[in-house]
Amino acid sequence: MSRGPMLRTEHLNANYGMFQALFGINFSIERGEVVSLIGANGAGKSTLLRAIVGSVPVAAPSVLLDGEPVGGSAEIDQLSRGIALVPEGRRLFPSLTVEENLLLAAKNGRRGPWTPDRLYRELPALQKLRSRPATALSGGQQQLVAVGRALVTNPDFLLCDEISLGLSPVAVETVYELLGTVIEEGMAVILVEQNVRRALSSSSRYYCMLKGNVVLEGISKTADYARVSAAYFGD
Numbered sequence: 001m002s003r004g005p006m007l008r009t010e011h012l013n014a015n016y017g018m019f020q021a022l023f024g025i026n027f028s029i030e031r032g033e034v035v036s037l038i039g040a041n042g043a044g045k046s047t048l049l050r051a052i053v054g055s056v057p058v059a060a061p062s063v064l065l066d067g068e069p070v071g072g073s074a075e076i077d078q079l080s081r082g083i084a085l086v087p088e089g090r091r092l093f094p095s096l097t098v099e100e101n102l103l104l105a106a107k108n109g110r111r112g113p114w115t116p117d118r119l120y121r122e123l124p125a126l127q128k129l130r131s132r133p134a135t136a137l138s139g140g141q142q143q144l145v146a147v148g149r150a151l152v153t154n155p156d157f158l159l160c161d162e163i164s165l166g167l168s169p170v171a172v173e174t175v176y177e178l179l180g181t182v183i184e185e186g187m188a189v190i191l192v193e194q195n196v197r198r199a200l201s202s203s204s205r206y207y208c209m210l211k212g213n214v215v216l217e218g219i220s221k222t223a224d225y226a227r228v229s230a231a232y233f234g235d
């Protein structure tokens with residue numbers, strides 16, 4: 001049974017100064033759904049996520065949560081509405097410990113099942129690192145903290161920007177295992193993922209972006225890999 005689109009963008013434009021990065025994007029994700037964004041470097045995937053969470057300025061009616069215009073709100077307001085981003089490059093506070101990074105995020109978010117303690121239970125390896133500065137961790141460990149930091153705000157919508165980029169295969173598996181738990185519990189996830197096969201196998205629907213436009217969208221299970229690849233490269 002469809003619960004109707006809950007988070008969507010409507011004719012969403014976004015600019016960096018004079019440069020227009022998104023052109024009239026119509027995107028939607030229902031509660032509990034996993035949707036992937038596919039596209040080459042510079043296609044506008046990160047900008048779409050940033051526009052939704054409020055780190056790129058956009059017009060209020062171009063982002064809608066349960067039909068309410070929420071575009072252009074500050075990131076902290078989107079967090080309180082249950083929309084959280086795991087940014088590209090992780091962006092942990094380097095001077096803070098793992099635990100401090102998580103507690104700070106939790107304070108800015110909503111109450112719910114995800115707490116730093118729950119995260120440590122799911123990831124015992126992380127518990128051992130809780131007093132370490134975030135920068136003293138491996139890339140894979142940092143990525144778990146970055147995902148954890150978004151999780152402890154207890155979002156309904158978790159936006160993940162290239163969370164497997166630069167990680168070892170083992171680290172990628174651990175991050176995706178955590179994501180699997182989150183998805184099973186009903187959190188909706190938007191996945192920006194360079195690996196097209198992984199993007200399709202991890203999601204129920206996909207959007208393919210090129211030069212700030214959505215050029216293809218569909219059901220991941222029945223996606224034609226050749227067509228998606230062609231859209232990716234703009235052939």
Ligand SMILES: Nc1ncnc2c1ncn2[C@@H]1O[C@H](COP(=O)(O)OP(=O)(O)OP(=O)(O)O)[C@@H](O)[C@H]1O
Nearest residue numbers: 016019021039040041042043044045046047048088
């Ligand atoms: N802070 C910024 N200032 C100016 N232009 C930017 C900025 N961030 C991104 N852009 C430009 O906006 C366009 C879309 O970039 P975006 O990062 O959204 O693409 P992407 O699909 O996420 O690719 P990537 O995988 O490289 O992150 C690109 O042309 C990029 O150069």
